[in-house]
Amino acid sequence: MADEKELRYDPATIEPKWQQKWAADPTLYAAEPKECGKPKYYVLEMLPYPSGQLHMGHVRNYSIGDALARHMWMRGYNVLHPMGWDAFGLPAENAALKNNTPPREWTLANIAAMKRQMQRLGLGYDWATEVTTCLPEYYRWNQWFFLRMYEKGLVYRKQSKVNWCPECATVLANEQVVNGCCWRHEDTIVEQRDLEQWFYKITAYAQELLDGLDTMEGWPEKVRTMQRNWIGRSEGTEVDFGLEGSGAKIRVFTTRVDTIFGATSVQLAPEHPLIKEFCVSDAELKAKVDLLIEEQKKAKESGDLGAIEKHGVATGRFAVNPYNGEKVPVWVANYILMDYGTGAIMSVPGHDERDFEFATKYGLEIRRVIAPAEAGAEEPALPYTSEDGVLVNSGAYDGLRCTEAEKKLQEVAASGGFGEAKVTFRLKDWGVSRQRYWGTPIPMIHCAKDGLVPVPDDQLPVILPAQVEITQQGGSPLSRVADFVNTTCPKCGGPARRETDTMDTFVDSSWYFYRYTDAGNSSAPFEPATAQYWFPIDQYIGGVEHAILHLIYSRFWTKVMRDLGLIKNDEPARRLFTQGMVIKDGAKMSKSKGNVVSPDDMVVRYGADSTRMYALFAAPPDRDLDWQEDGVAGVSRFLGRVWRLATKHAEAARAGRSRKYEAPSGTALKLLRKLHQTIARITQDFEGRWHFNTCVAAIMELVNEMQAADAELSSGAVEAAVIHELLRSLVLLLAPFAPFLAAELWEELGEEGAVLRAPWPACDAELAREDEQEIPVQINGKLVTVVRVAAGADAKTIEAAALADEKVLARAAGKTVAKVIVVPGRAVNLVVK
RNA sequence: GCGAAAGUGGCGGAAUUGGCAGACGCACCAGACUUAGGAUCUGGCGGGGUAACCCAUGAGGGUUCGAGUCCCUCCUUUCGCACCA
Known part of the structure; x- marks a missing residue:
C-alpha cells in the first residue's frame, strides 16, 4: 500500500523540498563577475508593485522570463535575472488610511509576502541584487540624478496648468491621463489646475527618442508606433502675421504654408496672451472668451477634445498676411490649444477640413489656392486637402508644386524676418512633482535670500520622515512635518524650507534595471564598468500597458545617463517582448468581475510546475490567455505521467549511465529520433519564436511515444543506455518549464549537481533524420x-x-x-x- | 474616421517557407482495471454519408498545379490614435 502511494506524483512534497535546497544555495541563480569569460545574457521582467498578492499576469510574465533565463543558463551564458519592487506610490497611503498601518510597514510586509510567492513558484532570481525603490539606499540616487539633471538644465520649475486627480489628490503627468480620466481611477475626471511644478526636460530628447525607434528592431512594431504617435513630430512653418494698428505680431504654426494665400482668418486659442490683452479693455469680449475657455476645459476634462462643438468669436481686430499684405479677421476659437504650436493658426477653409467646417458655420470666405497637378483635371470639391497639387491664386507662387512652394515660402519668410521652418512635437516635458507622502523627496531647498538651492550631494539622501499624518486633503503631507520642512540654507546658512513635493513613481522605475547590476553600491548609483558589461538588457518582458509611460521614460533616462558619462548604450533594451493578458470567461481578471484566479490556490491544488507550465501551454505568450482550470489539471496529469515514466525506468537509466549505445534500431531508434526532433524544435523556439505552447506540446508528444513503448522499455528490448539518454534529455528539456519536477527526476536518475548547470541537450541531426x-x-x-x-x-x-x-x-x-x-x-x- | 492585430471543432489552440487542416491539451463518449482516486490505462471524438466519397479555416471574389497561409471587397472583435493646426 505504501509502495503504491509512492507511485503518485505529489508536487506538495517535491516542490517544498527543492524550494528549501535552492534557498540554501545563493549562488545557484547568481550572476557571475564580468571576468568569468562566458557571454552575458540579461533577462528582465518588469518589476511589480508590491500590492501584497501576485496575480496571474505576474505568474505568466515571470514564467516566460524564468523559462528563458533557465534555458540560457543551460546554454552556458552568464545570466543576470534579477527582481525588485516598485515600492513607492499611492496604494500604500490608502492602506495607511484604511488600516492605520504606516506605508513603509505595509509595503515591506507586502514585499515579504510576494517574495514568498515567487520562491514558492520556483522563480530563479538572484535575490542578492534585489532592489526596493522605497528604501533610502535606492531613492537617494533618484535625488542624485535629479541634482545632476538640474545642473545640466534638464530639470526646471514652472507654474503651469497641470492635470489634477481629485481622487489621488495629486498631479498627473500627461502620460497618466487616459481619456480624460486618471490612469489609476478610470472613472475620475482629471481637472486642470495651476501649480508650481518640477519638470524633467524630456523634450530635449524628443528627436532622438523618435529616431531611435527606427533602429529598435527587437521591439514590437506596435510599441514603436505608439511611441511615435506620442512623440508626435510635425514639420511645418511659423509665420508672423502683423496685428493691424499695433506693432504686435501673431505667430502662427502651420504644416501647409503653401496654402497661406488661402488664409481667410487667423484663429487664436482662448488663453492666448494677446486675447487676454484684448479682454482687458473689452468686457463683452472677455465674457465670450471666458465661455470658450470653459468649453475647452470641459472638453479636455471629458477627454474627448475631438467631439467639441467648434465655437468662435470675432475679436474685431485684423491680422496682416506678410506674404501679400492682405487683411484677415482675427478670431478666437475653443478648439485652438494654447499648448500646441504657438497657440495660433491661420485658417485655410479651402484646404483643411476643420477650417472648412468653421468657415461654413461663420460665413467666412472659402478660397481655392491649390489645384490638382495634372493639367486639365476637373476641379475637386473643397476642401481639397491633397498635397499633390500646384498653387493657384497665390501671386508670384502660382504654378509651383506644393512641396516646392513650401520650401520657397519658408526661405522668403526667413530672409524677410517674419518666419521660419519649424518642427513641433506633441511630447511635453515630464511633470514629476506629486503632492503625496509616499515617494522620493525632491532634494531642493527654498531660501528667502538665495531662492532655489539644491541639496548638496553630501547631504543626500533627504530622508522621507517616518511619522507623517496622511490625509486625503490637497497639499503635500510633508508640508505639515515641521522637522522636515524647516532646515537651513546650504548657501547662506539662514533658515529655509525644504521642497515638500515628492517625485512621480515613474522616476523610480526609469532606471531600476541599472541598479540591479550593482545593487549594493553606496557611493554611486552603480559602477559604470559593471553596467556597461550588462547593458543593454538582452530581453525585457512585460505588459503592453507600459508601452508609453514606463518605456518612454526609461529610454529618456538612459540617454541622460549616457550624456552624464555613466553608460555607453543609447537604449536600455535590445529586445522587448510584450506578453498578452490573462483573461477568464472572456474578460480581464478583476475583482469587480469576480473572475480572479489566485496563483496560491493553483499552487496548492496542482503545484507550481503545473501552474507555470499551464501559463506557457495555454496560448502563445504574445496572445491573450484564457485561464481554464481544467487545463491546469491536464498539465498536472501530464507531469504525473512524466513522473511515473521516469521513476519506473530510473533504475534502467542509471544502469545505462556510463555506457554508450551503438547503432540503435527498431523502437530504440524510433524513440531517439523523436527525442532529437523534439530537441531541435524546442531549441529553435528559444532562439526567438518563443511559442512555448508548442514546445510543451512537443514534449507531450515525446512522452506519449515513450509511454506507448512502455513494454519495450520494461522488457529490455530497448537497451539501458538508450533509456538513459531518453530520460536524461527529457528532464533537461523539461527544466525551463517545470523546474521542480526536473530537479527531482535529475536526482532520481542519479545525476550530480544542478540541472541548471548541465548543458542544454544538443540535437544529433543524424539521429533526428527520418529515413x-x-x-x-x-x-x-x-x-x-x-x-x-x-x-x-x-x-x-x-x-x-x-x-x-x-x-x-x-x-x-x-x-x-x-x-x-x-x-x-x-x-x-x-x-x- | 485613421492605424494595427486577430477571426480555424463544443473549448484553449496547431499548421515557422503556399503543399496531408485540426498537432498537443480540455470537455465529452465507450471500454478496461479498481486500491473508488482530484485516480490510472485503451479506444473514439469537425460536419454529412452504410460506403466509395463529399463538404469545411468569418463572407464573397481572385492569383496558383495547389490557398487557413498571398491579393481585392466586405463583416465582426480587440487594441492604439483621433480637432495637434
Whole structure:
C-alpha cells in the first residue's frame, strides 16, 4: 500500500523540498563577475508593485522570463535575472488610511509576502541584487540624478496648468491621463489646475527618442508606433502675421504654408496672451472668451477634445498676411490649444477640413489656392486637402508644386524676418512633482535670500520622515512635518524650507534595471564598468500597458545617463517582448468581475510546475490567455505521467549511465529520433519564436511515444543506455518549464549537481533524420493519397511512386495526365484531364 | 474616421517557407482495471454519408498545379490614435 502511494506524483512534497535546497544555495541563480569569460545574457521582467498578492499576469510574465533565463543558463551564458519592487506610490497611503498601518510597514510586509510567492513558484532570481525603490539606499540616487539633471538644465520649475486627480489628490503627468480620466481611477475626471511644478526636460530628447525607434528592431512594431504617435513630430512653418494698428505680431504654426494665400482668418486659442490683452479693455469680449475657455476645459476634462462643438468669436481686430499684405479677421476659437504650436493658426477653409467646417458655420470666405497637378483635371470639391497639387491664386507662387512652394515660402519668410521652418512635437516635458507622502523627496531647498538651492550631494539622501499624518486633503503631507520642512540654507546658512513635493513613481522605475547590476553600491548609483558589461538588457518582458509611460521614460533616462558619462548604450533594451493578458470567461481578471484566479490556490491544488507550465501551454505568450482550470489539471496529469515514466525506468537509466549505445534500431531508434526532433524544435523556439505552447506540446508528444513503448522499455528490448539518454534529455528539456519536477527526476536518475548547470541537450541531426517520408499526392489539387518514399527522394522517384499508386491509377483511369508537379519532400500534384 | 492585430471543432489552440487542416491539451463518449482516486490505462471524438466519397479555416471574389497561409471587397472583435493646426 505504501509502495503504491509512492507511485503518485505529489508536487506538495517535491516542490517544498527543492524550494528549501535552492534557498540554501545563493549562488545557484547568481550572476557571475564580468571576468568569468562566458557571454552575458540579461533577462528582465518588469518589476511589480508590491500590492501584497501576485496575480496571474505576474505568474505568466515571470514564467516566460524564468523559462528563458533557465534555458540560457543551460546554454552556458552568464545570466543576470534579477527582481525588485516598485515600492513607492499611492496604494500604500490608502492602506495607511484604511488600516492605520504606516506605508513603509505595509509595503515591506507586502514585499515579504510576494517574495514568498515567487520562491514558492520556483522563480530563479538572484535575490542578492534585489532592489526596493522605497528604501533610502535606492531613492537617494533618484535625488542624485535629479541634482545632476538640474545642473545640466534638464530639470526646471514652472507654474503651469497641470492635470489634477481629485481622487489621488495629486498631479498627473500627461502620460497618466487616459481619456480624460486618471490612469489609476478610470472613472475620475482629471481637472486642470495651476501649480508650481518640477519638470524633467524630456523634450530635449524628443528627436532622438523618435529616431531611435527606427533602429529598435527587437521591439514590437506596435510599441514603436505608439511611441511615435506620442512623440508626435510635425514639420511645418511659423509665420508672423502683423496685428493691424499695433506693432504686435501673431505667430502662427502651420504644416501647409503653401496654402497661406488661402488664409481667410487667423484663429487664436482662448488663453492666448494677446486675447487676454484684448479682454482687458473689452468686457463683452472677455465674457465670450471666458465661455470658450470653459468649453475647452470641459472638453479636455471629458477627454474627448475631438467631439467639441467648434465655437468662435470675432475679436474685431485684423491680422496682416506678410506674404501679400492682405487683411484677415482675427478670431478666437475653443478648439485652438494654447499648448500646441504657438497657440495660433491661420485658417485655410479651402484646404483643411476643420477650417472648412468653421468657415461654413461663420460665413467666412472659402478660397481655392491649390489645384490638382495634372493639367486639365476637373476641379475637386473643397476642401481639397491633397498635397499633390500646384498653387493657384497665390501671386508670384502660382504654378509651383506644393512641396516646392513650401520650401520657397519658408526661405522668403526667413530672409524677410517674419518666419521660419519649424518642427513641433506633441511630447511635453515630464511633470514629476506629486503632492503625496509616499515617494522620493525632491532634494531642493527654498531660501528667502538665495531662492532655489539644491541639496548638496553630501547631504543626500533627504530622508522621507517616518511619522507623517496622511490625509486625503490637497497639499503635500510633508508640508505639515515641521522637522522636515524647516532646515537651513546650504548657501547662506539662514533658515529655509525644504521642497515638500515628492517625485512621480515613474522616476523610480526609469532606471531600476541599472541598479540591479550593482545593487549594493553606496557611493554611486552603480559602477559604470559593471553596467556597461550588462547593458543593454538582452530581453525585457512585460505588459503592453507600459508601452508609453514606463518605456518612454526609461529610454529618456538612459540617454541622460549616457550624456552624464555613466553608460555607453543609447537604449536600455535590445529586445522587448510584450506578453498578452490573462483573461477568464472572456474578460480581464478583476475583482469587480469576480473572475480572479489566485496563483496560491493553483499552487496548492496542482503545484507550481503545473501552474507555470499551464501559463506557457495555454496560448502563445504574445496572445491573450484564457485561464481554464481544467487545463491546469491536464498539465498536472501530464507531469504525473512524466513522473511515473521516469521513476519506473530510473533504475534502467542509471544502469545505462556510463555506457554508450551503438547503432540503435527498431523502437530504440524510433524513440531517439523523436527525442532529437523534439530537441531541435524546442531549441529553435528559444532562439526567438518563443511559442512555448508548442514546445510543451512537443514534449507531450515525446512522452506519449515513450509511454506507448512502455513494454519495450520494461522488457529490455530497448537497451539501458538508450533509456538513459531518453530520460536524461527529457528532464533537461523539461527544466525551463517545470523546474521542480526536473530537479527531482535529475536526482532520481542519479545525476550530480544542478540541472541548471548541465548543458542544454544538443540535437544529433543524424539521429533526428527520418529515413522515409510520406508525400501527399493530389489530383487536380485534391488530396487522393499518400505515398511513402525514401527521405530525400528526387522528383523522378516521387513521381514514379505516385503514378504507381493504386488509388491514383483508379482515379486516372481513362484520362490523360497532362502535367505532373513534384515538390520534393513536400507534395505531388497530377493535372488530369 | 485613421492605424494595427486577430477571426480555424463544443473549448484553449496547431499548421515557422503556399503543399496531408485540426498537432498537443480540455470537455465529452465507450471500454478496461479498481486500491473508488482530484485516480490510472485503451479506444473514439469537425460536419454529412452504410460506403466509395463529399463538404469545411468569418463572407464573397481572385492569383496558383495547389490557398487557413498571398491579393481585392466586405463583416465582426480587440487594441492604439483621433480637432495637434
